[in-house]
Amino acid sequence: MKNIKLVTIIFALVFATSCKNDKKEEVKETEVEEVVNEVSKEKKLVITLSPKSDSKVEGTVTFKEKDGIVSMTANMTGLTEGEHAIHIHEKADCSSPDGKSTGGHWNPTGQPHGKWKAETGYHKGDIGNFKVAADGQGVVSLTTDEWCIGCGDDTKDITGKAVIVHQGTDDFTSQPSGAAGARVSCAGIIE
Template identity: 45%
Template sequence: MMKKQINGMLLICAVAAMTFGCSQGKEKSEEKSDSATEVAAEPMKSVSVDLLSKSDSNLKGTVVFKELSNGNIKLDVSLMNIEPGNHAVHIHAIGDCSAADGASAGGHWNPMGVDHGNRAEGGDFHKGDIGNLTVGEDGSGTLSMEVEGWTIGGDDNSNILNKAVIVHAGIDDFTSQPSGAAGPRIGCGVIAMN
């Protein structure tokens, strides 16, 4: 009789252990499933653009656009092999750098139809107005900024894809219309997903 009670208790313990172990395994499995979903979430978009030299310049450079968690775009421009001084940088409306002088990129990207201006001062400015980048005596320079109102693949009024980054030989005066009188286009790169 005692042997039957012990066997019965062992059986109950075994069933309880199996039930507890199975439920824990299920919870761990669900945890793994949840974390796998988090990993599968869409990563932040970024686009890297190699600039081509234009107008007989020797310019080399890259421009990186990176989507931030707050919805803004981080812009990083890095240039080499150009004259020291200030050089205007803009986004132009057409993603075409085939012309020797960069004219195939069209005018500034301006979906809102406003005057050219200075983004740093607010007021009216083209979506493609970026500003001036200072190049040192070594022929290189960088520019970084965070831009609100640009997207990588958003609607027509914010999407930077299929447009071109243009670097000019001179400074943007921020007042001359329609483009700041910045001189020849010495660098061009198409903004496109690889």
Template identity: 40%
Template sequence: MGKGAMAAASLGPTQGSAVTGLVMFHEMDGHLMVHAKVSGLKPNAEHGFHIHEKGDCASTDGTSAGGHFNPDGKPHGPQDGPRHVGDMPALKSDSKGVADQKFMLHGPTIAAGPASINGRSLIVHIGPDDYKTQPTGNSGARIACGVIAAH
């Protein structure tokens, strides 16, 4: 799959959470367009949002997804600096606890290769990402998980 490839992940809650959502990925012109629609979040809050290394959401706390997807061995960080391939902008919820965001990612792909996100997982965290603490951003517990699958 090359230009125009698409993937999606359906987010389900971890134990004690009510967070659900759908995240769509569309590969085009060397980057990924991402559309995330997530509900059940804490209202008016930021939540860490990352691609994790394993496509496994079987554990009740989301830890089966492993750590951040980081095939290049870079530090955790914001989009405009050195960062993990799996680092993404935070989800920002509205007054109803819903985040509906679109953004672009440079680095990850859907197509086969070392930076492919196909078969990996998405994690939503309970707190904001500080983009400094290594290797996670100190964003707390995992409140939703979903496996990314190419279409």
């Protein structure tokens, strides 16, 4: 009888201890999941624009991604006064002196060239035109959910592409590139 009581007490202690340990592990797993869900990842990528086509156009382009939204800010110097076009091109290859090693506009959805968000269609790389004052400085900003940084989606991922600044203005109608003129600055979008 003593043996049965002793076995029962030992069994009860083991069971209670194991249940107590299981509850601790469950709480820890829940706490970890809650922390991970609260953390919002932000990606940032800064690339350097280099002169092309015998220009002096330099600058930086900053891409930031948070919660599925990408913002781009390009700061440039050495431009001529007036309007200029800026686009994202197919390849992050700025090796040629004229910038043509980047290929055409980035157009993963096969749309006609046009103004950004135009109902008639536009390339994902059709950023548009910007104005430059007499001091030769230009700034372009764009925010979109149509791009991502390194996500692997062929229709959204800007990595492996290039930013091209053009000498002229994009007319938004000429196919396939808007007749924006020479490529005067280039930066590969590389993580």
